[in-house]
Amino acid sequence: MFCGRLRMSKAYLFVLCGITVLILSNPRRGFTMKGGRSKSETKKADSKLSVKKGAAAASKSTKKEKPAKDPNKPKRPASAFFVFMEEFRKTYKEKHPNNKSVAAVGKAGGDKWKSLSAAEKAPYVAKAEKRKADYEKTLRAYNKKLAAGPAEEESEKSNSEVNDDEDEEGSGEDDDEDDDEDDE
DNA sequence: TTTCTGATTGTTGAG
DNA sequence: CTCAACAATCAGAAA
Numbered sequence: 001m002f003c004g005r006l007r008m009s010k011a012y013l014f015v016l017c018g019i020t021v022l023i024l025s026n027p028r029r030g031f032t033m034k035g036g037r038s039k040s041e042t043k044k045a046d047s048k049l050s051v052k053k054g055a056a057a058a059s060k061s062t063k064k065e066k067p068a069k070d071p072n073k074p075k076r077p078a079s080a081f082f083v084f085m086e087e088f089r090k091t092y093k094e095k096h097p098n099n100k101s102v103a104a105v106g107k108a109g110g111d112k113w114k115s116l117s118a119a120e121k122a123p124y125v126a127k128a129e130k131r132k133a134d135y136e137k138t139l140r141a142y143n144k145k146l147a148a149g150p151a152e153e154e155s156e157k158s159n160s161e162v163n164d165d166e167d168e169e170g171s172g173e174d175d176d177e178d179d180d181e182d183d184e
Numbered sequence: 185t186t187t188c189t190g191a192t193t194g195t196t197g198a199g
Numbered sequence: 200c201t202c203a204a205c206a207a208t209c210a211g212a213a214a
Contacts (some may be wrong), residue, residue, distance in 0.1 A: 076206050079194035100203070102208050106191035
């Protein structure tokens, strides 16, 4: 505590090591304001204060490495838990409108999630899978774009670009197959 | 003003 | 196979 926040995130390390990178972080406000992702990760080590920081710090110490942050880079698909959370958050907010801690919602959500049965998780998992499929498609377009020409600044002309040959949305949206839950 | 932090679990990516 | 990072959220805290 004397040091205040020792747990500096990647961006912070950059600042300490080189301010150059920080400058690059400025323009990103248009894309994602929340650059800082949580670092709680696995609680196995119970290391809320370190883990990723330690490794990152070591790396940075030797040499500053840029994580190549691409604005076009597709974000990872939300897992079933996150899908469930989206809805859970609404419910929780109604019950606790005064709550402002995301941590509280997270805890409650996690607890509730564990309380759910496989059958109950089924719909969420199904949705998550769908998201994953979409993610793959997006990632594919992203890769292609990189191959096409990542260094292209200023689009001179509207390029239709991403449309890849290949399937174009043929998926039947409602794939609600019977859920024969196989719970053990 | 802008960026980071917290807390949850799951999934993905890299080693 | 295993570990680590990151996915959303939202208001507050810090620089």
